[in-house]
Amino acid sequence: MAKIRLVRMSAYFGRTRALREINLDIPEFNVTAVIGPSGCGKSTLVRCINRMHETVKDARVEGDVLLDGENIYGPGVDPVQIRRRVGMVFQKPAPFPTMSIQDNVAVGLNLNGLALNRGERAEIVERSLRRAALWNEVKDDLGKPGTSLSGGQQQRLCIARALAVEPEVLLMDEPCSALDPISTAHIEELVLELKSQYTIVIVTHNMQQAARVSDFTAFLLGGVLIEFGDTKQIFTNPERQETEDYITGRFG
Amino acid sequence: MKTVEPHVDARRMWRKFKSGAMMTAAVLATLLTLVPLFLVLGYLVKQGVNGINWAFFTRLPRPVGEPGGGMGNAVLGTLEVVGLASVLAVIVGVGTGIYLSEPGRNRSVANGVRFAADVLMGVPSIVVGIFVYAVVVRPMGGFSALAGAIALAVMMTPLVARTTEQALSMVPAELRESALALGIPRWRTSLSVVARTAARGITTGVLLALARIAGETAPLLFTAFGNQYWSTSLRRPIAALTVQVYTYAISPFEDWHRQAWAGALVLTAMVLVVEGVVRSISGRGLRTPR
Ligand SMILES: Nc1ncnc2c1ncn2[C@@H]1O[C@H](COP(=O)(O)OP(=O)(O)OP(=O)(O)O)[C@@H](O)[C@H]1O
Ligand SMILES: [Mg+2]
Numbered sequence: 001m002a003k004i005r006l007v008r009m010s011a012y013f014g015r016t017r018a019l020r021e022i023n024l025d026i027p028e029f030n031v032t033a034v035i036g037p038s039g040c041g042k043s044t045l046v047r048c049i050n051r052m053h054e055t056v057k058d059a060r061v062e063g064d065v066l067l068d069g070e071n072i073y074g075p076g077v078d079p080v081q082i083r084r085r086v087g088m089v090f091q092k093p094a095p096f097p098t099m100s101i102q103d104n105v106a107v108g109l110n111l112n113g114l115a116l117n118r119g120e121r122a123e124i125v126e127r128s129l130r131r132a133a134l135w136n137e138v139k140d141d142l143g144k145p146g147t148s149l150s151g152g153q154q155q156r157l158c159i160a161r162a163l164a165v166e167p168e169v170l171l172m173d174e175p176c177s178a179l180d181p182i183s184t185a186h187i188e189e190l191v192l193e194l195k196s197q198y199t200i201v202i203v204t205h206n207m208q209q210a211a212r213v214s215d216f217t218a219f220l221l222g223g224v225l226i227e228f229g230d231t232k233q234i235f236t237n238p239e240r241q242e243t244e245d246y247i248t249g250r251f252g
Numbered sequence: 253m254k255t256v257e258p259h260v261d262a263r264r265m266w267r268k269f270k271s272g273a274m275m276t277a278a279v280l281a282t283l284l285t286l287v288p289l290f291l292v293l294g295y296l297v298k299q300g301v302n303g304i305n306w307a308f309f310t311r312l313p314r315p316v317g318e319p320g321g322g323m324g325n326a327v328l329g330t331l332e333v334v335g336l337a338s339v340l341a342v343i344v345g346v347g348t349g350i351y352l353s354e355p356g357r358n359r360s361v362a363n364g365v366r367f368a369a370d371v372l373m374g375v376p377s378i379v380v381g382i383f384v385y386a387v388v389v390r391p392m393g394g395f396s397a398l399a400g401a402i403a404l405a406v407m408m409t410p411l412v413a414r415t416t417e418q419a420l421s422m423v424p425a426e427l428r429e430s431a432l433a434l435g436i437p438r439w440r441t442s443l444s445v446v447a448r449t450a451a452r453g454i455t456t457g458v459l460l461a462l463a464r465i466a467g468e469t470a471p472l473l474f475t476a477f478g479n480q481y482w483s484t485s486l487r488r489p490i491a492a493l494t495v496q497v498y499t500y501a502i503s504p505f506e507d508w509h510r511q512a513w514a515g516a517l518v519l520t521a522m523v524l525v526v527e528g529v530v531r532s533i534s535g536r537g538l539r540t541p542r
Contacts, residue, residue, distance in 0.1 A: 052433055057355065084435030094426035098448050108434035111444055158430070165434055 002066075003028035003169060003199040004049060009063035011044050011053055018044045019223045021063065026216075031191055031200045033214035033231065035207070037246065040220040042203040046171040049201065050086035051079035067169070084112065087167035091174040093154035095146030095161075101138050104146040104157055105129060108165040124164055132160035133190050152183025159190065170194065172202040176209065188213050207247060211235050219243045296517050303514025313480055313496070316505050323515050325482045326491040330519070332484060333397055333476055333492055334466050337404035342458055345409040349416025349454070350442055355428075366417075369410035380406050381471040389475055397483070397490035400476025404465045411464065415457025419450040456534045463526040467519060469494040493519045 002025035011019040019041045026032050034042045047053040048061050051072060064071045072082045095104045105125045109116060116124070125142070129135040134156040138149070146157055155175060162170060172191070176184040191200060191213045204210050210217055210231065217234040219227045219242075227234065227243045238244045307322045314321030348369070352362050384403040389395055423446050431441040447454065472478075477489040478499060484490070493515050500512035 050433060052429070055355075055429070055432055080435050080437050082435075083433055088433040090426060090430060090433075092426055094424065094430045096427060096430075096445055096449065098451070107431075107445075108436065111431075111434075111436040111440045161430075161434065 001028050002026060003068065004201075005064075005066040005069075006048075007064040007066065009048060009061065009065055011041070011048050012060050012062070013056065014058040017223060019048070022225045024218060024225060024228055026199065026201060028199050029195055029197075030215040031195050031202060031213050032216045032218060033210035034201060034203045034218050034220065035205075035210050035246070036220035036226075038205075041223045042220055043173050045218075045220065046088070046173055046201055046203055049169070049171060050088055051082050052088065054079065084108075084165050085167055086169040086171060087162035087165060088171040089155070089158050089162055089173070089175050091177050093151060093158045093178065095149070095154050095157050097145065097147045099146055100143045101146050101149070101157060102142040105160050105164050108161060112165070128160040128164040129157075131163050131194065132156045133186060133193075134160055150183075152179045152186060155179060155183065155187060156190070159187075163194075167198070169199045169201070172200065174203050174205065177205065184209070207235075207249075219246065221246070293520070296513070296520060300513035300515075300517030303510045304517065308511075308514055308518070312482065313511070316503075316508070319507065321511075323491070323493065323496055323511060323518075325479065326493045326496040326515065327518065328482070328484065329397070329476070329479070329491040330466065330493040330522075333400045333404060333472070333490060334462065336397070336401035336486075337408055337465060338458065338462050340401065340405035341408035341412050341461065344405070345412025345458075345461075346416050346447075346454060348409070348413035349420060350447060352413065352417040353420035353446075354442060356438070366414075369413050372406070372410040373414075376470075377407060377468050378470040378473075381474045384471065385474040392487070394487075395475060395477035395489040396485075396487050397476055398486040400472045400490060400492065401486075403471035403475045404468060407468065407471060408461045408465045411461035412458055415461065416450075416454050419453025419457060420446055422453065423449045452533055456530050459526050459530045459533075463523045463530075466523055466526070467494060469498050473498075 004024075004026040006022045006024040006026075008021045008023060009019065010017055010021055022045065034045060036042055044053060049065060049067075049072075053059050053061055061073060063073075065073055067082070067085065071077070095101075096107060099107060102122075102125045103110075105128050106116075106121055109121070109124065126135060126139075129138065134153060137153060138144075138157075141148075146154065149157060155178070159170075159175075176187050179187065188209065191202065194200060195215075202210075202213065214231045216229065217231045218225060219234065219238075219240075221242055227238060227240045229239075234243060235247060238247065244250075305322075307320060308324070309322060309327055310324045311320065311322035312325055313323060348365060351357055352365060380403055384399055384406065388399040388402055392399065427449060428441055428446055431445040432438065436445070472492050472495050476492050476495065478495045479489045479491045497512045497515040497519065500508040500515070503509070
């Protein structure tokens, strides 16, 4: 079943169109990879799914994005509520520098005005850190600043921070591009574990990574969705010549 | 071994000479700046230190001819007026700075506000005093501590707004993005994430602005006015160190001159303490990720 459905969705920055009439069904409890050369619109695509695109000045979206069948761009829909249901992890890990590790994890809950007592808070912090496979490394240093962690740990902290809000979908925009191979392997393992509970969309420049972690793959080129399908099929027997050229490294 | 051509050698000598000459000029210029500073401070200490004693901070001014007395009311008044001015300026100034650095704001409104702030910073302080006299003192029916604080706040607010904006613009955009993506509302993101990250820079800006206005006399002349007695009421005239120093310094009395020097020294020391705090805060660096 499609958790997210893009229906003739176009995205603009001012007058330039970055995405053109995308139709795409993203299946629930699966990992969908978004690949394509730099500047083709991958980040823009995922940012349209949690209404972050519109935070850029003069940026707007046309068409529909259905989350569980409901248009998130419909009238009266609060983008803040959508962002709580659709979490996001960015390329560069950015823990909040004024906050401790535990506060970084709990920040989404605290600032969303949820009244939690100390015990509930600690429980959510632990559960989120465990899910992000970071608990064992930081359980004795929860009060330390989030920025004191290594890059790979910071990225997992950002994943924990996103998970603490209990989203249904997790968007990851090149989550490993700033990380070393070991941290990357950590995150990939994590993605595979998380997909039983979340619908995951991951943007990556790394073909091997897309092949390793994803069930479905979408190939974008110049703001157009060229091909979407089963990852195995895309990587072994793509339908379109452009897809094959890109995957085999002939351009991009 | 490499042989050095004579003209290359000559050129190197010339370069060395130029470098040396520039260095000497820079050192001289630095001395030229520092010498007056230390002369002023040194002279101030020499003249003022005799007048400083316990009574200076605890006693009221005495009439001419009577020895003793102090400027306790003026010290207290300065603290009150500057403190209230800072509260007002922080509320308005920090709010304005946050607005100016907000990415979603209306660009032409922001430019207008920025322009107004820059103009306000350039307005002579005496003009600010007259302005507040017209819009606060006259309607209220008299000089007051409140009017003095408002005058100082008018001077301080644009400084605070601009430095706040600057401090906020140094916060990486990724932090704002991350917060918004967590479903944190925009106003909370601005306050609890962005402003909190820039808190040290904002504090530094506020303290520097405070140090600037603490030494102002002109805006207080027609507003707080001065007072020979103890008063903390916001609705009545209040003494301030700057005004007191001014009044005493232009008087013909030897005693008062001594008191004026002491007042000037105390005022300078207060400002230096604030500057010291600023240095210790900003010296530790703005806490930004990596
Ligand atoms: N803030 C912006 N303002 C204007 N145009 C933008 C902005 N961000 C992106 N674009 C344009 O939109 C297009 C798609 O950008 P996007 O960031 O989605 O590409 P991408 O596929 O994520 O690239 P990369 O792999 O380099 O991250 C690009 O042509 C880019 O120039
Ligand atoms: Mg991108």
